[in-house]
Amino acid sequence: MEKYTKRIMITGGAGFIGSHVVRRFVTHYPAYLLINVDKLTYAGNLENLIDIENNPNYVFEKADVVDKKAMDELFLKYKITDVIHLAAESHVDRSIEGPMEFVFTNVVGTVTLLETARKHWVDKEPHVFYHVSTDEVFGSLEEEGFFTEQTPYDPRSPYSASKASSDHFVRAYFHTYQLPIKLSNCSNNYGSHHFPEKLIPLMITNILNEKPLPIYGNGLNIRDWLWVEDHASAIDVIFHNGKVGESYNVGGLNEWTNISLVHYLCQLMDEKLGRPAGSSAKLITYIADRAGHDQRYAIDAHKLDEELAWKPSITFEEGLSKTIDWYLDNTEWIKKVTSGDYQNYYTKQYHNR
Ligand code: NAD
Ligand code: DAU
DSSP: OTTSSEEEEEETTTSHHHHHHHHHHHHHOTTEEEEEEEOOOTTOOGGGGTTTTTOTTEEEEEOOTTOHHHHHHHHHHHTOOEEEEOOOOOOHHHHHHOOHHHIIIIIIHHHHHHHHHHHHOOSSSOOEEEEEEEGGGGOOOOSSOOBOTTSOOOOOSHHHHHHHHHHHHHHHHHHHHOOOEEEEEEOEEESTTOOTTSHHHHHHHHHHTTOOEEEETTSOOEEEEEEHHHHHHHHHHHHHHSOTTOEEEEOOSOEEEHHHHHHHHHHHHHHHHTOOTTTGGGGEEEEOOOTTOOOBOOBOOHHHHHHHOOOOSSOHHHHHHHHHHHHHHOHHHHHHHTSSOGGGHHHHHHHHO
16 A cells, blocks of 8 residues: 555545546556545446546545545545545535535535544645535626635535535634645536536537427526536646645636527537537527526636646637537447436435435
């Protein structure tokens, strides 16, 4: 075990962003051991990591971050030196349907991990507890302005309230116990392996299957989109070079209204599928708005650029085209991850507790 210079627990590594972070660290850092700790909820799929699952510096452990005993055993078993914490319930609509699972995983799970790290990291070795969070903790913007690291927290959905709470606990552990934490708040990600319940992958799979494209409300809400591999590169840079105790905003200055994004997707998909221009757009269907729907998110990522020289590597046009190609080439993956009863997953989980 000690032959590895770092033994990093990555939680939620079988999910969308986590799988990109695991892949990046496993392939870029052969001197590190990466321990992917994931409960494998409906959103966690080991198919996401099939290309690296046999790498010698990668191991998978199925466990729940809320399970104190399991976290304790894993810290001991692998002599964990660092944590990159991504495990979370991540879908806003599910949090509106039932917030409790979000409290368990996002709040209690994060504090369980903080406590485990506090107990084990008593040596002089430098450690990092890196918490991956969201721009949604800052609330909702009107037409002007951007979220900076100084923007006061104003979460408005059960999901963002649970993430805000976890961020507060992470900072509290730094101030109270000097736990060496780092934190980042990122805008909406898109890319391969994104579970097809979120806007972009849902629209791609519905266009493919010629099903209705549900647009909430008037479609004029704005999101700021970042390619998931650029988020993974930002996490790499912050993990290695970010200042302990600080947080960094991550985003790509790439705002779209939902409706113009979906129109653009329809146009690209018509071209790629050889369908007549305008045919996919006919599937657009306006439906009831999301309760408490945040109007606009937009990230100011100057700190990350100026202090750590991070920039997104590709344009949205390139990233979206690559993303569509990945879904068109991976229809088996879509079938596999949507084959379970994922629509009712949350309800079942809660009732089983
Ligand atoms: P995801 O839903 O795709 O993946 C979450 C992963 O966590 C899954 O593999 C799931 O099995 C695992 N998990 C859930 N509960 C767990 C538990 N109790 N114990 C262990 N594992 C558990 O989520 P994502 O979109 O990849 O988001 C990852 C992280 O990044 C989250 O913390 C999220 O808040 C944050 N984030 C996401 C975005 C985005 O646009 N998707 C943007 C900014 C920040
Ligand atoms: O901003 C970062 C956040 O982005 C992350 O923290 C979350 O984990 C992630 O899920 C995402 O949250 P959003 O709510 O912004 O993403 P979602 O893909 O669910 O929705 C994007 C926008 O599209 C939002 O305004 C709601 C709208 N929408 C969504 C779906 C699923 C629709 O109009 N129709 C849909 O079917």
